[in-house]
Amino acid sequence: MALAGHPLLRLGFRPFFLGAGVYAVLSVLVWMGVYVFGVDLAFNGINHIYWHGHEMIYGYTAAIIAGFLLTATQNWTGLRMINGYPLLGLWSLWILARLVPFSGGLAPLWLMAALDLLFQAGLFISIATPILRVRQWNQSLILLIIMLTLVSNAVFYAGLLSDRPSLMSRGIYSGLYLFIALIIFMSGRVIPFFIERGVGYPVQLKEWPWIDYPAVGLFLAFWFVETFLNQPNLASWLAGAQVIVNAIRLTGWYTHGIWKKPLLWILFLSYAAFILALLLKYLVIYGVSPYLALHAFGYMGVGWLTLGMISRVIWGHTGRDISEPPRQLPWIFGALVVGAIFRVGIPLFETSHYALWIGLSQACWILGFSLFLYVYGPLLVRSRPDGRLDS
Template identity: 50%
Template sequence: MLIWFAVYSQGISLPLAGLTPVTWHAHEMIYGYSLAVVAGFLLTAVGNWTGRPMLSGWPLLLLFLCWLLARLSLLAGGSTYLLVAAIFDLLFLAGLILAITVPIVRARLWPNLTIVVKLILLLTGNLVFFLGAAGRLEHGVYWGLYSGLYLVLALIFMLSRRVLPFFIENGVGYPVKLRNSKWVDIISLVLFTGFWIAELVQPNGLTVAVLAVSLFILHLWRWLGWYTAGIWKKPLLWSLYLAYAAIIAGFALKAAVYVVGISPYPGLHAFAVGGVGMMTLGMMARIALGHTGRSVFEPPPGLGWMFMVLGAAALVRVVLPLLDAAHY
């Protein structure tokens, strides 16, 4: 983000392996930052789910180096560096897929293979992006970026469904049973898959708007079913709850692109900054506390301020362009 600030606001020019600054920024926030957080979460969680040892030592270092070299290569210049970045980025994803697939299969936790499927689709999306960036596939950059963002959201939906009600029920300090429905899970998956495909085929069209409204209503119903007043006393709960709300708002803004003609980018940043950003920060904080022997029920007071700053950034990034599109 510091590099993006320098490029965007200070006019600093960087080679970026031949990518435009906006394309580089979008790719790195999705396939760089978001997937790094996904990798960290899964390399911890899958071990807990399966009871199997996960990557450590040199194999883990090699996985990290693949990720790092892909990031550094994209800051260099020329098509050769784009190829190097593609190789290391795809190796990182392939290594992550292998690292979580083996323990899941050995533990016979077959339902968790849906996570592996999403990671394979993310690898495919990243490959499509690089083919587009290299001029080998028309629309490849657009398809790769939007597929990456929506697949990250799909992972958030799946993991939120699994852990967010559990965190709330166990964290508010009083008995509460939150609402969930398998039918909502199934309908949400079908509608979101259709939304993703429609966005690739006819961006911001009528089909996208109809599906976005449907997803807004569906996830709003789910979100309200997870509410209990005790979350507001726990930053590690309200941060995740508001992150989910930002994604819901993103669907409303995506529908508004077709209905009233607003820019598509506030909706994208509701998904990305408010949704992915807040959700990943909240999960990183929770995992860091838990794995360093500190209580997730009594976190340091600075965490609340950290979440509020990010929430303010999301509001600025989403709301101000709606009020003054000329300075977006």
């Protein structure tokens, strides 16, 4: 079989979800070695904390977003998305950018910047072209956010190459909050849709435009204040307002049958995790550590939702019956739920063994994604059992 025709290169979710899963394991293994066991890694001159933050956002999360959008855009527009060698090229840019910090100085940091920004530009062009061709203006916010994440990553690299940590930090936080804004926007489309069709009985969930728009708009306001203005109190109050708005939104998506369906309860809980993160962010003005809010956003909200989403997308898009998901799902999702208790729950009250809690949360993350790769990895490199092309 020619490389261009390999099942892995038939649609964007295959290489990017596989890459994200592998990188979720390897990058956190590296981070565990550095943070818990004191392994001395130079990361080609990148401070280890900035490397970890950057790679969880522009490495792992960006790959998930790429795989999702390269697949969903085909369904939205009815136009064939990139596949074969063009898809391989885009994926290769993402991979090569991840490898530069481990080159031992053989590859300069400007090369990492060029590869990473070319990947993001290629992703933008790949999804913008079909969307604009069919004039789907309702996808404009998605395109805007993807472009803003490219700019945010460029800010990070500008700080890295000029040795300005403040710019690096701003680029990292901006990317995180923009990706979460995209997730909040897309959640209104996909979570109720998946619940209504997957719960196993007729149900009409509530969708309120008067809540949906403020949910996204308030978060974008929070992103702007948190990233560009030195107004921590205003950022906390914006976070507090979003707790109320998003809690109302989430109640409209509830139906009791989700607890029998792992692919549904993980999505519901992940959105609840964003609400918890916003609450913790609000409580920062009362002394709660901002890093607990940060990891409630990242480990819980982004981590749970992306793992749940890709588990559902892979199973459905490779021709499997979505009503009969893998029996290992509760263990896969459960590992990250337990990990979140170690990363956010316990440190909220007990910090004398902080490094231990971090190490245990890392181990749970690695376990969850290793199980995911064991179950889903083979599906991504094989043809659909029904012989159809991915759609």
